[in-house]
Amino acid sequence: MTTVASEHVDIYDPDWYVHGDVHATLADLRETDPVHWQEMPSGPGYWAVLRHADVVHVARHPEVFSAWLGSVVLEDLDEATLDQMRHMLLVMDPPQHTQYRQPLAPHFGARVIGRMEEQIRNRCRAILEAAGERGEVDYCHDVAGPLPAQIIGEIMGLPPEDTDQIQRWAEVQTSGQDDEVTGGYEGNAAVEMAMYGIALAAERRGQPPREDITSLILESTFEDGEKMSDLDFGSFFVQLVTAGNDTTKTMMSSGTYELVRHPDQLQALRDDYSLIPAAVEEMLRYCNPLHYFRRTATQDVELGGKQIKAGDKIAMMYTSANRDPATFADPERFDITRSPNPHLSFGIGAHFCLGAHLARLEAKIFFEELLSTFRTIELAGEPARVRSNLNNGFKRMPVRLAH
Template sequence: MQIDIYSPDSYLQGIPHQQFAWLRANDPVHWHQHPAGGGYWAISKHADILAVSRDHKSFSAQQGFVMVDDLPAEILPMAQGQLLGMDPPQHGPIRRAVITRFTSKMLANLEPQIRSITQSIMANARDIGEVNFVESLAGDLPTAVIGSMLEIPTDMWPQIRAWSDMQTSGDDPDLGGSPEQINQASVEMGTYGYQLATERKDQGGDDLISLLINTEVDGHQVDEMEFASLFIQITVAGNETTRGLISSGMHQLMQQPELYQQLQDNPSMIPGAVEEMLRWTCPLHYFRRTATCDTEIRGQKIAKGDKVVMLYSSGNFDEEVFTDPMRFDIERNPNPHLSFGHGIHLCLGANLARMEARIFLEEFFKTFSGIEMAGDTAYIRSNSIHGFKQMPVRLLPR
């Protein structure tokens, strides 16, 4: 089989399941050429992705960062200041400083605010009728939640989303731009984060920014420059992946109306359904690591300095782990999907994303009696982000 899982065009119809299935069966540690020269090891099996994720000594997130394409020299240091691009020992104290703000108690306190935001979004969409579900429903919620948690002025929320889209969907003609524009978006976003941190230093606020930069955890206090990088990660991750989860999950329910009805009638099933939506939609296709020493995976020798790319959206359909993986099963249990990563880089906002998706579905079923497609969907042209950019729907209010 001709394998090209690098080209963004390979993802215009969604996850390239046929190619991934062939790799899992025939070449699970596959050397893939990179169009700029060289190449990388594509890891497609669930067990191998777990093993690489756990072994941060042999596989670095910091060396070269986590994207398959090497970043420009002027952007790389800021990217390496993001938690997802940090190795121990720098990683631990900063992650703990952040994770203390994402406790179950904090999330429980946030739930009424998220529900109120969701109800407002539903009320606005209710009067429109036909909308692009991605922008008007699925995209508005995570932007508003992150904006509220960070107390970013509401007039800046569209800019935050635009910066985020530019960095994650740069290869898409409708969302991206030139390499220079993408780099500029990253710099502008980091600069804005630095500005917010500077303004709130020692001001006694209780927003997430103030809590992060004014609290010492394990002897470490996040400074303004560290927060600038954290700001990019928190806002980009909060926007892109939750938007993809909600819109792609709803699309799948629309393909199987009996499941839509089942969830509508039994809201207690929603948390389990969200886990299957995460497995099925896998909002992020991959992350990269770089080998810090000569090693091997599944008997294949990996040289020091080689790029290793973990294909989460392949691992989520591994036949050795998931029974009948091409069946969307909202009662699947267990469901050890890889959509939030694994190991020390497990997604910080995993439970926030779960809660947003759960509340969204609960409120959607209360507000609307149904939903219908009103045109053709279009995926983001990206080998990194998996989600729709267009999903025209007709909403049927109660």
Template sequence: MRAESTEALGIDLADPRHYEHDAARNLFARLRGERPIWWSPQADGRGFWSVLRYRDIVTVSKNPRLFSSARGLGGHRIHDETEVEITQGLEASMLSMDPPEHNTYRGMVSPAFTAERIRRLEASIHARVTALLDRIAPSGGCEFVSSVAAELPIQVIAELLGVPQEDRLRLFEWSNALVGEDDPDMRRSEEHIRQCTKDMGAYALKLWRERLRRPGDDLVSMLVGTEADGEGMSVPRYFATFFLLVIAGNESVRNTISGGLLALSQYPEQRRKLVEQPALIPQAVKELVRWVSPFLHMRRTATEDTELAGQHIARGDKVVLWYLSANFDEEVFEQPERFDVTRTGPQHLSFGQGQHFCLGWRLAELQLTVLFQELLRRFPDIEPHGPVRRVRSNFVRGIKEMPVRFTPER
């Protein structure tokens, strides 16, 4: 028996317009206060359960036996994966795997993201941030997403993969198309996404073949050369992993940089704290990620009849974990609607929970820390100046255009 649904309220939580116009936070707060689990029949014939509370999302995330990520059950997105999804014609990435398979493939990739390996990237990241800010410094203004927020993570991903920097814009275009299925500026047609998938797969295969002949110290070489239980990573698994690394590494950092700057501009007293006390920035980065919540949701599928927060969940039901809702859960965060760069306490859920906790979280936090340290030191008065255009998506919470102004350096 279904509980009262969002349909009765005229609400479709899969509708990307809630997120394009930044109305979702208030909507989730309202729904969370009425019932922690909501049924939404609108997405397709099956519908889905929306899990809104922090503690319930943790419960689902830590129980892959009952709540599966497997592609065969529909994968990790609200809608079942189709031919135009991220891994068209390919095997699933780690996001759409369950243990023990997930653990095997995660083990193949995790050596690239150890604390020591990430620390070795700090000087390179600092140099990239300096170069990006040098470029905009004399102008007194720029379009911030294309000039800074998007450039830093795609440059870092290209470096990690051993990809020539001149190819980074191709990675950027493919990443946009693969996650921006509801935004006409990013995905122009189904044919466009098919072509992007084909081109990205061909590019990844070229890198695979090159590293077989001449391995290096980059991430692609590691994927090509690694083994688990005596077996190497298959080419289809490599494709899916390559896609995941490009998309996850690009989207999370880009969206937090742009959304974080917007938040600091909306709360000038918080920005002033960071300008006057830059030592706060590493901790403040965690609040920026919570506040922005760059990935809105992940999805699971119930493998058997069960119960969650007193709500019956039937075998085969979709269960959508709304991280944006959990990151503002009043049960967990004191005054969650207060943006506070000195906030400590519970960890946000933007990097996931359980087996799918983000492998690249250290790299993301390092990029954000270095970027905001330098940005606020050099341009303490930087602020949006013009319309802010958000991505039309129910999956990523991003900004695609944000003009800014600041006192130019002379």
């Protein structure tokens, strides 16, 4: 039976993700009402899809559950914003999505990304060295944040002095529900970032190609022989920078938090670095950086015994799917040796995260360097969660590091 508390909880409320009993409530709902209707304060509510198998089903049927129709966040966007979003890979449906993704995918494959190992390791060492000198740091901003921002900057060939601005845009864009994070930011981060991307494309077209993803993308051609337009590049740029920054930062800060909370597993990892890739997968499962992505039904359809109507919003709730006992044994246990680990933190199906190889490599190198650099890693105060129903991470985490 759904408890009265679970029935009445507001799983849209961003505050609930900060203060609520999230996992216990989702476990209760997943059991009793796995496709759960949730009202929203403005506009129509949505169906929260809570079971692993149902999230996979939704993600694998874009003809029924469209990313394009209403974009991937729950808030309804005005037509102009929606039009702008639809230039992003994330918000396309097949066949357009396939056409755009195909020429990009090879640049994010395991072999190409693997060549970045040394670059990533050098960046990690510099960031950790600076953190070590300070001893006590805000782990989110001083340790986990700079690496993905610098790496994205580097693979796109951006001037290093722009990294901070880009990191800020990404943060404002993804944590818009938390006033402390946006900190009175007056501009429109997405538009400013897109303008930056468009200007970058225009500038680079007039120059000889370089060894970076910006050149590779600008040189790529679609099946019909056409190159990507500056506008499309601008949208892709926003997406790469936004998707690649905060999620990766969160994976590393939340992952470290769980290791600190589980000293036996931290020790096991210290004793055997070959466990790091599996540990990273468990961090991704247990602390999925994104709570959900949205789809919109293109037709009336039944899911989990509920009648979904054309136009209804659907949230694929990764936070719940990753702890579904039908898929994961002892799902509430953080276990760095878990295998298999079919978590959905990178999505599944046609939109499966394009940056997954990069994120995994960054995390692997980061934890190798972190553990070999510091003998002790401990919390120096209470961490603070981002107020968000989308971003599942910390905005602040005081940590003491010692050699």
